[in-house]
Amino acid sequence: MAFDRGTAGLAFYQSSTRTSRHDLPCKVSCQFCHTPILDEGRNMALVFPTLIEFRSREERSLFKPQCHIFYAHRVVDIPDGATKWAGMDGKSEVL
Known part of the structure; x- marks a missing residue:
């Protein structure tokens, strides 16, 4: 950026x-x-x-989340298929 x-x-x-x-x-x-x-x-x-x-759907797709961190403290569910980590990615439990 x-x-x-x-x-x-x-x-x-x-x-x-x-x-x-x-x-x-x-x-x-x-x-x-x-x-x-x-x-x-x-x-x-x-x-x-x-x-x-x-500017386009293709450009937007470049910003698709790869995972979610601190998902154990989420406010809403995000059913997008991305890996959800309880804390930091790679250093906590996968939910």
Whole structure:
């Protein structure tokens, strides 16, 4: 993923230090309306899927979930056939 205008218009929040700096991990939101965009970690980014505009079904299929983590704490069932892990993938029980 790349932001085509750099970080202009983005706000960062680092919860452990309660600062507005881009120290990982951090939360990224719109600087103007404060809409959450993603949670950025050291080796991952959790993007809010409703913010992605797909141009085709084929493009959308590239973002199909490969598995679900922390499924033991789910709010709703997701009957999509993907592997469901109780905790972290590969480090917990498969449900």
